[in-house]
Amino acid sequence: MRLLFPFATLLSSVVSQIFEPADFSVTEALLNQGVNVSALPELAGLVGRSSNLACHIACSSLEVVYGNKSVEFQDEVGYSTFTSSFWSGISAEVRPYCIFKPSSPAAVSVVVLLSRLSKCPFAVKSGGHSAFAGAATIEGGITVSFENMKGIELSDDKQTVAVQPGNVWGNVLTALSTTGVTVVSGRIGDIGVGGLTLGGGISFLTNAYGLACDNVASFDVSSLRNPTTSRSSNIDQIVTASGIMVTASPTTFPDLYWALRGGGNNFGIVTSFNLTTKPLDNDQIWGGTRTFTEDKFPDVIKAWMDLTFNSAQDPKAGSWVAWLDKGVKLASTELWYGAPAGNESAILAPFYNITAVADSTKTRGHASYVIDNEATNKYGLREVYYVISVKASYEIAQRSVDIFYDSIGALSAVEGAYPVLIWQHITDGSLKGSTRNGGSAMGFDANGSPIHIIQLACSWNNAADDDTVYQVMSDIMEAIKSDAVKLGVQNDWVYMNYAAMFQDVIASYGSDSKSKMKTVASKYDPKEVFQKLQPGYFKLDRAPVPDARYFSY
Structure with a gap:
């Protein structure tokens, strides 16, 4: 039995930009991708009807076409190895019907078409660093792992x-x-x-x-x-x-x-x-962490905000700050510079005028720097991210720190709870970069004031405490947003990569951007495959988990 035929890409449809004509046939599209549905017994019987065995049929068909090394089922060792690879323990608990490991773009096309034919939902995993379930894997469906596509x-x-x-x-x-x-x-x-x-x-x-x-x-x-x-x-x-x-x-x-x-x-x-x-000559940049105690917090806040406002003077420099409590309150300030010897940079000098209790800054390779930072990512814990953005302001910066430390006591009974407040900035250079090649979908104002990203991260041990953690994180976001509004520095934009599952990211980009994105989606995906059959992550019309109990944006 011959299942694979010479590959074709439907070039005539591409040229005419008709991505899905009214008479579009999934089975014909699969044939054009080299998969003969009629040669797959279970799929052949599926044509024209739905099935409660959709994911069994889709996964079994993938195994027939691509071999058993490309598909992992729940009773196989490779399946457990895959699910345990997620950073968040919440994601690791998700149980797909199967894991599909394509080795080519053509195989990715096939899994999308098989999902459409069978109505088996799917998710896609690149690195798998999302905090919540369903972002890069899917319960009872097909999780597509790109582990064989590392070119x-x-x-x-x-x-x-x-x-x-x-x-x-x-x-x-x-x-x-x-x-x-x-x-x-x-x-x-x-x-x-x-x-x-x-x-x-x-x-x-x-x-x-x-x-x-x-x-x-x-x-x-x-x-x-x-x-x-x-x-x-x-x-x-x-x-x-x-x-x-x-x-x-x-x-x-x-x-x-x-x-x-x-x-x-x-x-x-x-x-x-x-x-x-x-x-980047010799792959060399400069960076590391300077850590400060509570008595230095006012100086740290000023130094960081000054850097945010004055970044255009030297855009090689940047920073984030992690505010945490390890029995004592600490500000862990990551500093970096896109060249060697950043400690000699005038724009970073204010941080060196503050006495630190620890300092790991040094010139190092760009690659080795990011690899060294992996040590900050502990795997297997329950995790949540939450994020808000404001127009950069000294007042709201100070208020966010006060609100954080005043609120985290509500987590004292949560086993393993480790909350962190993290500051990042979208500076003048970042905003101007967003205009490159026609701009991005995020709705930035390139001529606007710098944006201060205020992020919460928290890890903990037990599922029984999920709602408690979510509520405390939500309350902190709500309080910071309220103060931002009072101070006139509110900013609706939500950064997708740090958003909680309760946040409607696309809505936060603004009505014009959302409307344009929906127009684009209707052109390339008129049947809403990536809204319905790939239901996880931040969709055009909803948060991953809409829940009115929790802050959205």
Whole structure:
């Protein structure tokens, strides 16, 4: 029995931009992708009807077509290995019907079409660093793991690098570390390329170049060769709901390109990112942590806010602050500089004028820096992120610290509770970067004031305490938002990569951006496959878990 036929990509539909005509046939599209439905007994009987055995049929068909090494079922060792790989213990508890591990963009097209045919829902995992269940895996459905798609190819002119979504940023930066170039990447080595980039992506280089999503030349390379070979073409393609693979760049399908920059998983499955490189001699940057005690907090707040407002004076510099309580209150201030010897930079001098109790700052490799930061990510705990943004303001900065420390006592009975308040900034350079190549979907005002991201993170041990933790985190966000409104510095934008499952991220981008994204989705996904059959994460019309008890934005 021959199941696989020569691959075709429905080029006529691409050229005419008719992504799903009224008479679209999933079975015909599968045939064009090399899968003969009539040769698969269970699928052949499924045509034209629904089935309660949808996921059994879809997963079994994937096993027949691609072999048992590409599909893991619940009774197999590989299945347990996969589920335990999630950072959050909440995600690790999710039990998909099967895990599918494609090795090519064509196989990704097939799984989308099989999901449509069988009505078995799916989710997609790049790095799997989301805090809540259902973001990168799905109960009872197909979880697509990109672990077999880890190609990294630097172009011959070193202007771009094609990166498949099975990579984490440590892999990418290590591969580039001897080339004289780097990319606007994540700052922790085991964060996945896919989720971070589609949700925005703050980097050690962001103040100079913008977010990671602002530095994507095009999305989805469909023709990656051997990962060790160089690549000179820019034929980039994205898997759409109809299985068609198309180029998404500033000049080809620019509406889709725009939407993918901050729009998450709502428009298609990205099978590779063609990233614009940045020069970096010997891979050397500077960074590390300076830690301060409570008596220094007023000085830390001023130094950090001054840096936020004055970043344009030296955009190589940046910082985040983690406010925490380890029996004593501490401000753990991460400082970085996009070149060696950042401690000699005038813009970072105020932090060195404050006495620290610990200091790990030094010149180091970009790759080794992000890999070293993996130590901050403990796996297997229950986790939540929550986020708000405000217009940068000294007053709201101080209030957020006060509210945090005044509130976390409500977690004292929660076993293992470890709450942290984290500050990050979207500076002048970040905002200007967001205008590159037609702008992004996030609705930034490039001429606006700097944005202060105020994030909460908390880990804890037991599911019985989930509601308590969620409520305390929600109450803190609500209180900070209330004060921001009173001070006239409110800002609705929610950063997707730090949002809680209760937050309606797309709505926070503004009505114009949301309306445009919905128009783009209706063009490329008229049957709402990525809204209904891929139900997890932040959808166009809802939070992942709408719940009026908790703060949204």
